[in-house]
Amino acid sequence: MNNKIKKKITIILINGLGFNKKVWYFLKKKFSKKFKISTIELHSPKKKFKLNNELKKFIKKKSLYIPKNCILIGWSIGGLIATLLTLKNKKNVLLLITISSSPCFIKKKKWPGIEINQINEMKKKLLMNYKYSIKNFLELQKNSTNKIKINVLYKKIISQKKPNNLTIEFNTQILKKIDLRKKIKKIKIPIFRIYGNLDSIVPKKICKILDKKIKKNSFIFKKSNHAPFISDLKKCYKKIINFIKNNI
Numbered sequence: 001m002n003n004k005i006k007k008k009i010t011i012i013l014i015n016g017l018g019f020n021k022k023v024w025y026f027l028k029k030k031f032s033k034k035f036k037i038s039t040i041e042l043h044s045p046k047k048k049f050k051l052n053n054e055l056k057k058f059i060k061k062k063s064l065y066i067p068k069n070c071i072l073i074g075w076s077i078g079g080l081i082a083t084l085l086t087l088k089n090k091k092n093v094l095l096l097i098t099i100s101s102s103p104c105f106i107k108k109k110k111w112p113g114i115e116i117n118q119i120n121e122m123k124k125k126l127l128m129n130y131k132y133s134i135k136n137f138l139e140l141q142k143n144s145t146n147k148i149k150i151n152v153l154y155k156k157i158i159s160q161k162k163p164n165n166l167t168i169e170f171n172t173q174i175l176k177k178i179d180l181r182k183k184i185k186k187i188k189i190p191i192f193r194i195y196g197n198l199d200s201i202v203p204k205k206i207c208k209i210l211d212k213k214i215k216k217n218s219f220i221f222k223k224s225n226h227a228p229f230i231s232d233l234k235k236c237y238k239k240i241i242n243f244i245k246n247n248i
Contacts (some may be wrong), residue, residue: 001063002215003233008069009035009036009069009070009094009248010035010036010037010038010067010070011029011031011037011038011039011070011071011073011076011086011181012037012038012039012040012063012066012071012072012073012080012082013037013038013073013078014039014040014042014072014073014075014078014079014081014082014119015039015041015042015075015078015226016075016076016078016100017042017076017077017078017126017171017172017175018122018126018130018133018134018163018168018206019134019136019157019170020041020157020160020161020163021039021041021160021198022153022157022159022160023075023153023155023157023230024039024152024173024229024235025133025152025153025156026149026228026230027233027236027237030137030171030233031236032243034149034161034170034241035071038065040062040078040081040085042077042078042081042163042167042171043055043058043170043171044163044164044166044167044170045166045167046166047161047166047167048166049170051170051173051174051177054170055084055128055174055178057073057086057087059081060087060088062081062085063085063088063089064083066089066092066093067090067092068091068092069092069094070092070093071093071094071095071096071097071244072086072092072093072095072096072097073097073098073240074096074097074098074099074100074101075098075099075100075101075227075229076100076101076126076173076192076201076202076226077101077105077171077175078099078101079098079099079101079102080102080103080105080174080175080178082096082097082098082101083098083180083183083184083187083203084094084180085102086187086189087183087186087187090187090188090189094189094191094247095190095191095192095243095244095247095248096187096189096190096191097192097194097240097243098191098193099194099227099228099229099236100195100196100199100201100202100226100227100228101193101202102177103180103181103183103184103200103210103213104178104180104181105119105175105176106116106119106175106176106179109114109122111181111206111209112203112205112206112209113202113203114200114201114244115208116176118201119172119175119176120172122172123168123169123172126163126168127165127168130162130163131162132230134154134157134158135154137226137227138150138153138154138157138206138230140218140225140226141225141227141230141231142231143223143231146230146231146233149233150230155232157223161175162229170177180212180244184210184214185213185214186215187214189206190215190217190243190247191214191217192217192218192219192239192240192243193207193210193217193218193219194218194219194220194221194225194227194228194229194236194240195218195219195220195221195228196220196221196224196225196227196231197221197222197223197224198223198224198225199224199225199226200226201226202226204220207220219242220238221235221236
């Protein structure tokens with residue numbers, strides 16, 4: 001992959017529930033040395049909504065901003081959005097990369113996931129005390145090498161406008177009701193899936209199940225939970241770069 005090709009590629013980053021584009025601050029800095037970078041924020045409805053209609057409108061609108069030769073990277077619920085955008089824009093998307101994500105977040109028969117009451121609890125915490133929820137999550141990503149970076153990240157994230165009630169409600173509904181297990185098989189481009197061994201939201205068992213259903217392009221970070229791109233920034237970046245080099 002030469003420099004001319006790199007300059008023509010746009011990486012689009014899609015964040016997770018409760019967060020904003022600033023969560024990508026350090027990973028974005030690394031990518032920006034090699035690629036054009038863009039971000040997509042989670043949808044914020046203006047009024048009461050019907051999930052499927054509102055989601056279709058959002059995907060249709062954001063598809064207007066999916067350029068040719070792009071790579072979609074989605075974290076957590078952002079992985080679901082990235083998958084939907086890939087299905088809608090097959091000609092423009094070169095690669096799909098999901099981090100700590102699942103085509104179906106809810107636990108079902110022969111499918112590991114989380115219970116609906118756990119999602120309700122996450123929503124409750126975000127609505128009751130947004131800053132504490134963000135800080136508590138980031139604290140879980142701390143290790144001996146990234147304490148300063150975590151503090152910087154927290155300040156940058158809370159400097160943005162916090163998501164309103166409708167935004168959190170809409171996106172928790174996506175986690176509860178959207179199931180892309182069948183649709184993901186329709187994606188023909190290479191997909192790279194990254195997981196955290198200690199993740200309680202997206203169980204690592206999902207990795208093995210999907211390895212059998214779609215091409216085996218996955219990696220589990222042994223000491224990470226739900227955000228390997230924060231807790232294992234350098235290693236995660238290298239894994240993604242290697243995947244891009246090997247597939248473009």
